[in-house]
Amino acid sequence: MSEAEFTAYVQERRASLYATAYHLTGDRYEAEDLLQSALFSTYRAWDRISDKAAVGGYLRRTMTNLHISAWRRRKLNEYPTEELPETVGDTDAMRGTELRAVLWQALARLPELQRTMLVLRYYEGRTDPEIADILDISVGTVKSSIWRSLRRLREDEVLSFGRDQEESFGELVA
Structure with missing residues (x-):
């Protein structure tokens, strides 16, 4: 052929x-x-x-x-080990660090009560009733304040916070 x-x-x-x-x-x-x-x-x-x-x-x-x-x-050629290798110059990790810094700056621009609610919700993983008990306010106030806080973060020009990033907020601040 x-x-x-x-x-x-x-x-x-x-x-x-x-x-x-x-x-x-x-x-x-x-x-x-x-x-x-x-x-x-x-x-x-x-x-x-x-x-x-x-x-x-x-x-x-x-x-x-x-x-x-x-x-x-x-x-x-690949052998498992107990320890992970160091990632020197990992650009993804650096981007995450930079994003975290920008996020904390944006949080600092929020009123203290709103910032506290966001930290309790996304950093500590608290529920709305738990936040309400801690701050001695109503659950409705917690919900509306968190909604307003997230809207302000979405509108923040420096942060450019998108809808899909709300769920990953806790990962960013951890």
């Missing part, structure tokens, strides 16, 4: 083969590498494949075997 047949087969099935590779790896770049390796291996064996209708299965099996082999090699 010829190189032209192999090329035609790959062009016809490229999308489905890539989808298989992607589902195996879960990463676009790893999927491309895996598919490339499987195609190279299949191309070398093209003349020995007598049933061309089975090429799809052959390629998928090749991708699976290559992926398992790569996973096993990678597994040998």
